[in-house]
Amino acid sequence: MSLRNLSDQGLIADTKMWNEKEEHCTRQFLRHINEVNRRRLFCDDKTGSLFKYIRKNFNKSDSETSRRVLAAKTLRHVPCADKALANKQVTLTNLAEISNLVENIKSKKKKNEILGSIKGKTQIQTREFVDELTGKKRATRSKTHSHSDGSIRIHLTLVGQTAKDYDFIKEQLSNNRIYKPEDIIGHAINPKAESMRKRIMGIGSRKSKVITNSRTISAAIKNAVMIRSGNKCENCDSKYNLHFDHIIPHSMGGASAIGNVRQLCSNCNARAAIVALSQTKMDLFINQS
Ligand SMILES: [Zn+2]
Structure with missing residues (x-):
């Protein structure tokens, strides 16, 4: 039947019905991707993450995928969020906004309180609520481009302590010569990368001998x-x-x-x-x- 033949009332009722179905399907989708995540099944697909698995296999954009992956994470940490979503007390976007916050909180009571606090809030209000709780100032989104010659172009904004630390390192280094931003970043991250490499390699560990019958890998x-x-x-x-x-x-x-x-x-x-x-x-x- 063509939609043009529906009465006004019929059209409004049908639109409402399909919206209900869409919301139901979204909740079911979140439940299913959580089970895929529990089994780490995306690794069998060699995608390495739930986000990449959904991007590759389903017709969803980066932002649609990100919203679902983050909202699903909130459902894992706060199971009653599913009921709040069904009752239209929260949106998918709101659940995505609190995902990192609830992931880092151990108390179930506190997690439920956070869910209660965002009921009826808009995305911006939820974001402000999260920022207030975490004491974070949101930086302008960074942009990173990897080039074929191995170089990386980064456009970023430093805020808070990181901005102060950057200025401090720049001042300390600039006594003898003018340093470019890439030199200052290199100065800060090179020692960290070196120590991480050594940790991965087990260098400096007393357990780094060549012993193949041990659990320790030399x-x-x-x-x-x-x-x-x-x-x-x-x-x-x-x-x-x-x-x-x-x-x-x-x-x-x-x-x-x-x-x-x-x-x-x-x-x-x-x-x-x-x-x-x-x-x-x-x-x-x-x-x-
Ligand atoms: Zn992997």
């Missing part, structure tokens, strides 16, 4: 694995939150040798553990909220 093995992987997750190519993983778990007799050690991101590492050791066992470590 610096030499880690180095060889990093050269093989290009310092990326060997399943999804992610460069973030990398871990060294025993392919055959050490508890099942797997050696700490190069053939049995791989570099995985935290999500792919969790997925491998779920497959090897069971979902129930791994829920105790990776899916607590």
